[in-house]
Amino acid sequence: xxxxxxxxxxxxxxxHAQDSLTKQMNAEARGLHKKYKAIVVGExxxxxGTIDLPLGRPxxxxxxxxxxxxxxxxxxxxxHYKVLDRFGGYSLVExxxxxxxxxxxxxxxxxRNHPILGxxxxxxxxxxxGQSSQCLHARALTFRHPRTGEPVTVTCPLxxxxxxxxxxxxxxxx
Numbered sequence: 001x002x003x004x005x006x007x008x009x010x011x012x013x014x015x016h017a018q019d020s021l022t023k024q025m026n027a028e029a030r031g032l033h034k035k036y037k038a039i040v041v042g043e044x045x046x047x048x049g050t051i052d053l054p055l056g057r058p059x060x061x062x063x064x065x066x067x068x069x070x071x072x073x074x075x076x077x078x079x080h081y082k083v084l085d086r087f088g089g090y091s092l093v094e095x096x097x098x099x100x101x102x103x104x105x106x107x108x109x110x111x112r113n114h115p116i117l118g119x120x121x122x123x124x125x126x127x128x129x130g131q132s133s134q135c136l137h138a139r140a141l142t143f144r145h146p147r148t149g150e151p152v153t154v155t156c157p158l159x160x161x162x163x164x165x166x167x168x169x170x171x172x173x174x
Contacts, residue, residue, distance in 0.1 A: 002103060004118070006159045007036070007138025012146070020146035025100060033142040036095040036105060037084075037158065039135035039165060040114040041123060044091045048082040051108040055101045064121060065103045067111050077101045079108045087169035090117065105136060117165065129168055132161045 001009060010032075012018035024031030053067045054074030068074035078098035085092040091114065095105055106122045109115055115123025118134035142153040158166075 001138055002106065002136070004133045005136045005138060006133065006156075006162065008141050008154060008156045009138075010141055010143065017146040021143065024143050031144050033140075034097045034100065034138060035140040036097075037137045037139050037162075038093050038095060038105065038109070039117040039162070039169070040091050040093055040109055041117055041128075042089065042091065042114045043086045044081075044083050044093065044112075044114055046083070048080075051079045051081070051112060053077060053108060053111065055104060055107055065101065065107050067107065075099070075101055077104050077108070079105055081109075087173040090169055092166065092169075106134075129165050131165045135162055135165055137162055 001007060010021060012021055021032065054070045055065045055077040056068030056072065056074035057063075057065050058068055058073075070076070076099060080096045080098070082094045083091050084094055093109075097104060103122070106116055106119055110119070110122035116134050116136050117123070117129065118127050118131045119136070120126065120134075123134075137158055138156070139158070140153060140155045142151060144150065145152050
C-alpha cells in the first residue's frame with residue numbers, strides 16, 4: 001500500500017505461498033483482485049468507467065508517477081471505477097484494479113481532475129475537512145489460496161477517520 005493508504009495487505013508465510021501470490025499478482029494471470037474505496041475531490045460526472053492510461057516515472061530520482069506513453073517508459077495501467085455517492089463537491093467511489101502500478105489510483109484520478117481527498121502529492125497540497133490521511137482504503141482482496149486453489153476474499157471496514165469525513169460530507173450535503 002502507498003503511504004497514507006489504509007486497509008488490507010497480504011503477507012506470505014512461506015516461499016511456496018509467496019511464489020503463488022506473486023504469480024497471481026501478474027496482470028495477465030488475473031488471480032488477485034483488489035478493491036478500494038476513495039473520496040475524491042469534485043463530483044464525477046459518469047456513474048462508472050475505466051481509466052486505461054500507461055504510467056511511468058519520468059525522473060528516476062523522484063517518487064511521483066505520471067501518465068507516460070509506453071514508448072517513453074510507461075507501463076499499461078487500468079483502473080475501473082464506480083461512483084457510490086456524490087456530495088457537494090466530492091464523490092465516494094469504488095475502484096478495482098486490473099494492474100497494480102505504484103500510485104496507480106492516485107495518478108489516474110488526479111489525471112481525471114478528481115484527486116483523492118487528502119492526497120498532498122497528486123491533489124491539493126494541504127489536508128482538507130480535518131482528515132488525518134488521504135481517503136483511499138484497500139477494502140477487499142480476492143486471491144486463490146496457495147495450497148488449495150480455492151478463492152479467498154478478505155475485507156476490511158473503513159477506518160474511523162474515513163467514516164468521520166463521510167459523515168461530515170453527508171451532513172453538509174443533507
